[in-house]
Amino acid sequence: MKTKWIGLPLLVSLLVYMAACDESDLCLSGQNAIQAGLYSAASGEESDTTLTGVYLWGLEAGTEIAKEVLIDSANVSGMYIPTDLDRDTTSIVLREKTGPSDLRDTMVFVYERHLNYVSGECGFSYNLKLDTVLYTINLIDSIVISYPDVLYNETLENVKIYIEP
Amino acid sequence: MLKYILSLSLLVCSLSSFAQQGKEMTKEEKKLANKGNPGLSIGIDLAPFINHIFSDERFGVEANARYTINRKWQIAAELGYENVDLDNDKMTYTSDGSFIRTGIDYNLFRVEEIGNNDNILLGFRYGVAVQEQSCPRYVVKEDYWGDVTNSLGSSTVGSHWAEFVFGLRSEIIKNFYMGWSVRFRTIVNVGTENELEPYSIPGYGRRDRTTNMGFTYTLEYHIPFSKRK
Numbered sequence: 001m002k003t004k005w006i007g008l009p010l011l012v013s014l015l016v017y018m019a020a021c022d023e024s025d026l027c028l029s030g031q032n033a034i035q036a037g038l039y040s041a042a043s044g045e046e047s048d049t050t051l052t053g054v055y056l057w058g059l060e061a062g063t064e065i066a067k068e069v070l071i072d073s074a075n076v077s078g079m080y081i082p083t084d085l086d087r088d089t090t091s092i093v094l095r096e097k098t099g100p101s102d103l104r105d106t107m108v109f110v111y112e113r114h115l116n117y118v119s120g121e122c123g124f125s126y127n128l129k130l131d132t133v134l135y136t137i138n139l140i141d142s143i144v145i146s147y148p149d150v151l152y153n154e155t156l157e158n159v160k161i162y163i164e165p
Numbered sequence: 166m167l168k169y170i171l172s173l174s175l176l177v178c179s180l181s182s183f184a185q186q187g188k189e190m191t192k193e194e195k196k197l198a199n200k201g202n203p204g205l206s207i208g209i210d211l212a213p214f215i216n217h218i219f220s221d222e223r224f225g226v227e228a229n230a231r232y233t234i235n236r237k238w239q240i241a242a243e244l245g246y247e248n249v250d251l252d253n254d255k256m257t258y259t260s261d262g263s264f265i266r267t268g269i270d271y272n273l274f275r276v277e278e279i280g281n282n283d284n285i286l287l288g289f290r291y292g293v294a295v296q297e298q299s300c301p302r303y304v305v306k307e308d309y310w311g312d313v314t315n316s317l318g319s320s321t322v323g324s325h326w327a328e329f330v331f332g333l334r335s336e337i338i339k340n341f342y343m344g345w346s347v348r349f350r351t352i353v354n355v356g357t358e359n360e361l362e363p364y365s366i367p368g369y370g371r372r373d374r375t376t377n378m379g380f381t382y383t384l385e386y387h388i389p390f391s392k393r394k
Contacts (some may be wrong), residue, residue: 010375013282016283027255029306030308032305032307042343058309058310062312067309067310070309082307082308082309082310083307083310084307084310085305085307085310086310086311090310114360115360116360117360117361117373118373119364119373120222120251120253120256120258120364120365120371120373121253121255123253123255123256123257123303123304123305123306124255124303124305126305126313149264151227
């Protein structure tokens, strides 16, 4: 028996297999967005709610200039809020405009940023740890941080936004 | 992974059955055949060159030494260097590092044929690598607020890992051996000085996996310690 004759075909197949395994994994986008759910503050019990005619946009840090609209007159029960990765705070305006009313609130998310290496193909992301949410109370009743970690490849609700009845 | 284990198990079974075939030998011939070929082998690994074809950002060289104690046991050491230059839209990364792997191999192949020094090897290695790395540019994509571009300075990383080896080794001409092995590697520890994780650890492979498969394809020259009869 000569092992060299048996070995060669296996080696070739292994090479092909390993080359296939080395293909890059799928890179995920929008992984630094805070996931928020809308809830009714009408009763003591927690229940989902949907707002109609919702607009959402960010405010440039320092200048408070409004950026382009993220959500434009939509019915929403939850939202992904992108975060400014150059800073430790992100300011967002939530507006509900329906026939009889036009209410708006500003939310300021305060967080810590931690650089996270993903892979050579996908590069880096930032993992965030939510510290505080500051907000005005025209439309919003209160905001609770339910899960402070915003992590790559994880989609859990981070904040609960309770809406005034 | 299961595919690997299954195919390797089948191969071992088939080789073992092959090994049991052959003519009846005298007691003296059996003793001679079982003595093995004690000595020191030195060689090079061609796998880094093959790897370079599939991952052109990585380039390495590797040499090995093997001390054959007897027909069953061998002590192995592998020494190498790897350079990585990665440049894509997400990051620029460079690394230079060296590694050593040491361990033992057990020869499963039992053949009663004088002059047949082929090996079917099962073994274990412990690997250590030291590398200098830096990331002059990385970009974190953020569509709404704008991308963040930054850099991470140079850092030294020490890594440890363990690996299990299965391989075949055959004497193609007198004292020249050709062999290949597949390796199942698992990280023991990676000591980084900052947020920069190694893209690739010399001798281990891609760092974004806690376990890795690897292979070697070696050419060795054997210096026998006793004259063959």
